[in-house]
Amino acid sequence: MLKIDNLHVRVDGKDILKGLSLHIGAGEVHAIMGPNGSGKSTLGHVLAGRPGYEVTAGTVEFMGQDIFALETEERAHLGLFLAYQYPVEIPGVSNMEFLKAAVDTMHEKRGEPALDTVSFMKLARETCKQVDLDQAFLKRGVNEGFSGGEKKRNELMQMMMLQPRLAIMDETDSGLDIDALQVVATGVNSMRSSDRSFILVTHYQRLLDYIEPDFVHVLAAGRIVKSGDKSLALELEDRGYAWLEDEVA
Amino acid sequence: MPDLMHHILDAASVAAPQWLSERQAAGRKAWAASALPTRKTEAWKYTSLQPLTGDFAVAEPSVASKAELGFEHPDLGGSKLVFVDGYLRADLSDTALPEGVELIRFADANAEQAKQISQQLGSVADPSGHLFSKFSDAALQDGMFLNVAANTEVAEPIHMVWLTSTREVAFTVNQRLLVVMGVNSRASLVEQFDSVGSGTAFTNGITELVLETGAHLLHHRLHLEDGGAMHIGGVHVRLGRDSHLESFHLALGSDLKRIDVVVNHAGPGAHSTVNGIYLLRGSEHVDYHTCIEHAVPNCTSDEIFRGVIGDRATAVFNGRIHIHADAQKTNAQLSNRNLLTSTNATINTKPELEIYANDVQCAHGATVAQLDPFMLHYLKTRGIDAEEAQTLLSYGFINEVVNTIRIDALRNFLRPLLAGRFATDPKLTRHLA
Numbered sequence: 195m196l197k198i199d200n201l202h203v204r205v206d207g208k209d210i211l212k213g214l215s216l217h218i219g220a221g222e223v224h225a226i227m228g229p230n231g232s233g234k235s236t237l238g239h240v241l242a243g244r245p246g247y248e249v250t251a252g253t254v255e256f257m258g259q260d261i262f263a264l265e266t267e268e269r270a271h272l273g274l275f276l277a278y279q280y281p282v283e284i285p286g287v288s289n290m291e292f293l294k295a296a297v298d299t300m301h302e303k304r305g306e307p308a309l310d311t312v313s314f315m316k317l318a319r320e321t322c323k324q325v326d327l328d329q330a331f332l333k334r335g336v337n338e339g340f341s342g343g344e345k346k347r348n349e350l351m352q353m354m355m356l357q358p359r360l361a362i363m364d365e366t367d368s369g370l371d372i373d374a375l376q377v378v379a380t381g382v383n384s385m386r387s388s389d390r391s392f393i394l395v396t397h398y399q400r401l402l403d404y405i406e407p408d409f410v411h412v413l414a415a416g417r418i419v420k421s422g423d424k425s426l427a428l429e430l431e432d433r434g435y436a437w438l439e440d441e442v443a
Numbered sequence: 444m445p446d447l448m449h450h451i452l453d454a455a456s457v458a459a460p461q462w463l464s465e466r467q468a469a470g471r472k473a474w475a476a477s478a479l480p481t482r483k484t485e486a487w488k489y490t491s492l493q494p495l496t497g498d499f500a501v502a503e504p505s506v507a508s509k510a511e512l513g514f515e516h517p518d519l520g521g522s523k524l525v526f527v528d529g530y531l532r533a534d535l536s537d538t539a540l541p542e543g544v545e546l547i548r549f550a551d552a553n554a555e556q557a558k559q560i561s562q563q564l565g566s567v568a569d570p571s572g573h574l575f576s577k578f579s580d581a582a583l584q585d586g587m588f589l590n591v592a593a594n595t596e597v598a599e600p601i602h603m604v605w606l607t608s609t610r611e612v613a614f615t616v617n618q619r620l621l622v623v624m625g626v627n628s629r630a631s632l633v634e635q636f637d638s639v640g641s642g643t644a645f646t647n648g649i650t651e652l653v654l655e656t657g658a659h660l661l662h663h664r665l666h667l668e669d670g671g672a673m674h675i676g677g678v679h680v681r682l683g684r685d686s687h688l689e690s691f692h693l694a695l696g697s698d699l700k701r702i703d704v705v706v707n708h709a710g711p712g713a714h715s716t717v718n719g720i721y722l723l724r725g726s727e728h729v730d731y732h733t734c735i736e737h738a739v740p741n742c743t744s745d746e747i748f749r750g751v752i753g754d755r756a757t758a759v760f761n762g763r764i765h766i767h768a769d770a771q772k773t774n775a776q777l778s779n780r781n782l783l784t785s786t787n788a789t790i791n792t793k794p795e796l797e798i799y800a801n802d803v804q805c806a807h808g809a810t811v812a813q814l815d816p817f818m819l820h821y822l823k824t825r826g827i828d829a830e831e832a833q834t835l836l837s838y839g840f841i842n843e844v845v846n847t848i849r850i851d852a853l854r855n856f857l858r859p860l861l862a863g864r865f866a867t868d869p870k871l872t873r874h875l876a
Contacts, residue, residue, distance in 0.1 A: 242824045243820075244817075266824055267824075270823065276824055284818050285839065285843055286843045287835050287838075291874045295827050296822075296825035335843075356826065
């Protein structure tokens with residue numbers, strides 16, 4: 195599904211990722227943990243093609259294609275989805291218009307028949323319910339005036355409606371109370387399947403109590419410095435990150 | 444005064460009631476004594492009158508049928524008046540008016556109405572301050588008087604359509620409207636200026652709105668003329684005690700448009716909301732000059748204008764707030780935001796505050812920006828193609844203002860029309876409107 199080899203990324207003249215390698219197979223859930231500033235969010239942004247993220251070395255293959263040869267929207271068409279830690283607010287564009295535009299485009303690119311307005315509305319309302327978001331949010335501007343938790347749920351809703359092959363959840367758990375965390379976990383778990391993979395970027399082990407990962411990686415100083423199974427997350431919770439940084443140094 | 448538009452004045456000498464002729468004569472005198480503005484005249488610094496120096500004729504009445512005109516306007520449910528090239532077309536209008544509402548031509552006014560018109564006309568659009576109000580007086584042959592009696596509530600919008608059927612010979616239209624909203628009356632009014640054809644025409648359109656104590660008016664002035672259909676005009680308002688005005692403005696670009704919006708808060712407790720949008724492309728030009736006057740205490744005004752300017756188009760926004768010394772406890776807000784969608788597009792925006800009272804709240808802001816790269820990127824990460832993402836964001840920039848329109852039928856008419864200004868490919872606008 196995704197093969198990252200020796201990825202180096204520079205942002206604002208500063209090297210952030212320095213030789214990151216990671217292979218993700220279909221149906222797998224990978225957790226990436228690490229201290230602040232280790233490059234966790236950069237990974238998601240560079241995969242999504244955000245302007246200003248310069249790839250200086252390495253390769254990334256997604257669904258058998260060189261990801262850097264593709265535009266951001268083409269990556270999305272192939273099934274890449276990034277749930278943002280800080281989604282942007284877009285006043286004036288309603289959530290409904292935005293979702294319809296995204297869903298229609300995805301259906302078209304996948305060669306699936308378009309959803310008529312009634313079916314789309316039904317899907318949107320049902321998904322709203324699943325992520326515990328009031329339907330009134332569909333009429334509001336995209337993320338406009340949403341609380342932190344509401345933005346996260348809106349990201350989750352988009353993921354559920356767009357049905358990606360690979361979803362990167364960038365600290366979706368941060369700032370969520372336990373109820374909201376469970377909503378996110380239930381949403382992600384309901385989408386787990388043999389042909390869909392997840393990267394959970396997180397600071398805390400807490401999320402992994404609800405979404406059980408197949409692999410846990412520690413990202414420090416721009417590289418993956420340790421990989422293991424879910425027990426690694428528990429160890430990190432106990433010992434923090436400092437011992438790993440010492441080990442690498 | 445140079446001989447700009449002299450033909451209009453020549454033609455305007457035809458017979459009219461005496462009070463109108465007197466007004467006209469005074470206007471001519473004032474016009475003759477005025478100098479044409481140049482680029483050094485502050486109020487005309489960014490707008491050239493050069494396009495008006497060509498050869499114009501006074502419009503002849505058009506007899507074209509609706510089909511021949513090829514023009515459709517929205518059905519807003521209430522009475523409508525359609526003027527073609529300045530002439531009222533009864534065959535295209537529906538003039539059934541609710542109880543308590545009079546709508547008459549100046550020339551048809553009875554003695555009492557003539558007296559009322561004569562007293563009010565020009566008392567709001569002060570000719571001494573506005574060159575083209577002077578011109579309007581000078582060319583004054585006729586106009587419309589809309590009188591809403593005290594305590595009358597008009598539920599459906601009164602819709603006035605001024606269509607310019609640009610033809611082979613360039614021509615001019617002088618249009619004048621006086622609206623008097625009686626004490627505690629309520630109504631909504633839509634002034635729609637539109638054009639068909641590809642020729643050249645010039646309209647000078649002056650509207651005066653008088654809101655007496657407690658009156659409530661939803662006003663809309665839509666300038667949908669394009670190409671060679673030029674317009675210089677204004678809306679001049681006097682707000683009485685505790686009256687309430689919501690005025691929505693829209694201008695699509697054409698070769699030349701200059702609209703002055705002047706709102707005088709003349710009675711304590713009056714409120715105005717003035718919102719507007721201008722959308723320009725090609726080499727179009729639009730100039731909005733707004734002036735919010737606070738002469739008395741305890742009034743509020745709220746003004747939001749947004750512009751999207753593309754290609755080589757040039758736009759001007761000048762937003763003046765004048766708070767007189769007696770106007771304590773005024774709350775006046777002004778915001779003007781502009782989106783440039785091309786590196787060759789120009790906006791000259793200037794907030795202008797004059798505050799002589801010391802106990803007021805007054806805030807203003809003006810911004811000029813391009814589309815936010817992160818917003819574009821965010822939409823693309825959801826699979827939305829770059830072009831559609833741009834269209835959605837550009838439209839979104841004005842949509843907040845469109846959403847302030849309270850007449851559903853009008854909003855529904857404008858949405859696809861405005862969306863179409865951002866992209867001609869319907870695929871790009873299919874998720875709007």
